[in-house]
Amino acid sequence: MQAPVEPDQRPDVSHGDGDHDRFAHYVNKRDLERFRRKGTPVTALCGKRWKPDGDPSRYPMCPTCAELVADRIAGSLGS
Numbered sequence: 046m047q048a049p050v051e052p053d054q055r056p057d058v059s060h061g062d063g064d065h066d067r068f069a070h071y072v073n074k075r076d077l078e079r080f081r082r083k084g085t086p087v088t089a090l091c092g093k094r095w096k097p098d099g100d101p102s103r104y105p106m107c108p109t110c111a112e113l114v115a116d117r118i119a120g121s122l123g124s
């Protein structure tokens with residue numbers, strides 16, 4: 046008999062760095078396209094890698110991503 050699938054399904058929501066899942070992150074458009082086509086996890090500006098699901102507009106903005114984007118905008122305007 047084949048070994049069954051391990052009954053090791055943890056809930057996606059953890060109290061560690063999984064808390065990031067409750068935020069909407071800034072993601073490169075190319076990453077998002079690749080995810081839609083191939084299911085490749087996306088990498089957010091803040092470095093979080095995950096597979097987006099659901100509607101990001103339901104979540105508050107990730108503070109780290111928001112800061113990085115603000116920095117970028119400030120940088121591009123300042124030069």
Ligand SMILES: [Zn+2]
Nearest residue numbers: 070091107110
């Ligand atoms: Zn983020």
